Amino acid sequence: MTGGSVPAVEELVEAWTEDGLRLDGVRYGPASADLAVVYTHGATSSVLRPTHVRIGRALAASGLTVFAGNNRGTGLATVFLTRAGTRVLKGSWFERVEEAKIDLAAWLDVAAAGGAKRIVLLGHSLGGAKVVLYASERHDDRLAGLVLASPAFHLVSGERPVDPAVVARARQAVDAGRPQELVDLGDFPLTFGKMSAATVLDYTTGRANPWSATSPRLRAIACPVLAFYGTNEPDVGGQAELDRMRPLVSAPFSATLIAGADHMYVGHEEEAAGLIREWIHSLVSPILAKEAAPAD
Numbered sequence: 654m655t656g657g658s659v660p661a662v663e664e665l666v667e668a669w670t671e672d673g674l675r676l677d678g679v680r681y682g683p684a685s686a687d688l689a690v691v692y693t694h695g696a697t698s699s700v701l702r703p704t705h706v707r708i709g710r711a712l713a714a715s716g717l718t719v720f721a722g723n724n725r726g727t728g729l730a731t732v733f734l735t736r737a738g739t740r741v742l743k744g745s746w747f748e749r750v751e752e753a754k755i756d757l758a759a760w761l762d763v764a765a766a767g768g769a770k771r772i773v774l775l776g777h778s779l780g781g782a783k784v785v786l787y788a789s790e791r792h793d794d795r796l797a798g799l800v801l802a803s804p805a806f807h808l809v810s811g812e813r814p815v816d817p818a819v820v821a822r823a824r825q826a827v828d829a830g831r832p833q834e835l836v837d838l839g840d841f842p843l844t845f846g847k848m849s850a851a852t853v854l855d856y857t858t859g860r861a862n863p864w865s866a867t868s869p870r871l872r873a874i875a876c877p878v879l880a881f882y883g884t885n886e887p888d889v890g891g892q893a894e895l896d897r898m899r900p901l902v903s904a905p906f907s908a909t910l911i912a913g914a915d916h917m918y919v920g921h922e923e924e925a926a927g928l929i930r931e932w933i934h935s936l937v938s939p940i941l942a943k944e945a946a947p948a949d
Contacts, residue, residue: 662682662683662684662713663710664680665678665680666679666680666722668762668763669736670756670758670759671755672752673735673736675733675735676723676725676760678700678720678721678723678760679701680718680720680767681710682712682716682717682718684767686767686769687768687769687770687771688717688771688937689717689719689720689764690718690719690772690774690775691719691760691761691772691773691774691775692705692708692722692776693757693760693776693780693784694723694726694777694778695805696843697727697729697744697745698727698777698778699727699728700721700722704917704918707923707926708925711926712926712930717930717933722760722763724748724756724757724780724783725743725752726744726748726779727744727745728744729744729745729746729844729845730744745843745848745852746835746844746847746848746849746852747851747852749851749852749855750783750855750856751855751861753787753861754786754790757774757784757787761793761795769795770795771795771797772795772796773797773798773799774788774798775799775800775929776799776804777803778803778804778805778916779808779809780802780804781803781804781806782804782806782809783861784799785799785806785863785874786863788875788876789870789871789874792875796876797937797940798877798879798932798933799874799877799878800878800879800880800929802881802929803889803916804863804894805889806894809856809859809860809861809862809863810859810864811856811857812859812862815857819836819838819839819853820853820857822836823851823853823854824850825850826850827854832849833850833851834849835847864901871898871901871902872902872903875904876904877932877936877937878906879907879908879928879932880895880906881908881910881925882895882910884910884911885914885915886914892910895908895909895910905936907936911924
């Protein structure tokens, strides 16, 4: 038993994307639930990292069903199986920002196949930018809420200074038909100083910028949003980023900081899960109950 009364139910699961990739993941909690959480990770990471496992288990212990699914940005250079039986190379060196919508759609379909009528989409780090991209473009009626856990918007906003020579090398490789050619980024520890030419252009052009001045993606989100950072991750975000989000989100918006937490919430996983759980119970669940109530 977990949490005193909720049976510990975990099962390895998989999702097949519309372009034929198999994504691996794990389900925490019962297979069938009216409301489910779909949880995805950030750059180079995996939902099987200890932080994500602990948060998934804590949410399940409170009675929620969680589908934690890898996206094609897991690892640096990761081999994926296709439906055709071939193998393709993805990972954070080679993923394209636009492909996040395909990956998330596959996991929402898995949750829906398990009986979920409404789904809370949870993205950590770069996964936060990915769920904003999905919600702002797909307008999926199944979405009941969005959780942005330490969203690394700076990676895809195109706002941070980038060496023009790096962008030029990436553009030259793409134009020459070599989109997967690795480009040296210098001091960029996240991906060990390298990234494919096509991915460099995705990151630097601001195509997926959540807070574009001309068309902020955050404003296009129709469901409630929860955003939080730890106080010990200044390179990713904090109060300034939360304040910047607030006027751009037209839906109900909740934001907070986890005191003492780093980017992976080490030692604070239960607190992070508690924030998500209480937000779902206090805001999302009442909205869903009101929607389900018969009209007078």
